[in-house]
Amino acid sequence: MYELPPLRYALNALEPYISERTVDIHYHRHHQGYLDKLNNFLNSVNYDYRYSLEELINHIDEFPINIRGQILYNAGGVLNHNLYWNSIGPGNKNIPVGTIKEAIDKEFGSFENFKEEFMKQAGLVVGSGWTFLVINGEGKLEIINTSNQETPYLYGLKPIMALDLWEHAYYLDYQNRRDQYISNFFQIVDFDMINKLYEKEK
Numbered sequence: 001m002y003e004l005p006p007l008r009y010a011l012n013a014l015e016p017y018i019s020e021r022t023v024d025i026h027y028h029r030h031h032q033g034y035l036d037k038l039n040n041f042l043n044s045v046n047y048d049y050r051y052s053l054e055e056l057i058n059h060i061d062e063f064p065i066n067i068r069g070q071i072l073y074n075a076g077g078v079l080n081h082n083l084y085w086n087s088i089g090p091g092n093k094n095i096p097v098g099t100i101k102e103a104i105d106k107e108f109g110s111f112e113n114f115k116e117e118f119m120k121q122a123g124l125v126v127g128s129g130w131t132f133l134v135i136n137g138e139g140k141l142e143i144i145n146t147s148n149q150e151t152p153y154l155y156g157l158k159p160i161m162a163l164d165l166w167e168h169a170y171y172l173d174y175q176n177r178r179d180q181y182i183s184n185f186f187q188i189v190d191f192d193m194i195n196k197l198y199e200k201e202k
């Protein structure tokens, strides 16, 4: 069975930007919910858990066609949330450092430009979806949006930073003020973690 990585911080560590209640429900019910459904679908076909979650996405054609959509949706939900919790954290790590700083400056001109572009893309998400910073096939950084629980791995892209724009991510704290949730994401974004992932994946 696949398992959730433990949260790296306390449930209240993201306050005041994201409340303890939101993190609790988001991690223990929504994230866990995608995982449980994924395991159930996979167990229903006696899957042997030979693949990592990323590999599972690329081997989806090995599964019965009538459950592929559910596997992709729930595996995407798990992967996207794993990355979301990794992308944020306490401790004021919200300024890019190291290799990722160089790459952001090179691709976007400056961190300020990058931030503006990321927030602009996030503002364009309609319905439930995500904004990601990804490494594309040419090894360059790109900001993309996906719908529902679509994962960038589906398109051969390696996501290194994720912003959850489903209402469950912010509604208790922000109600309709999604723009404020998006800009506060940049208060708690964790570029130490994003840099580590970038150095591993690039």
Ligand SMILES: [Fe+2]
Residues within 6 Å of the ligand: 026, 030, 081, 164, 166, 168, 169
């Ligand atoms: Fe979510």
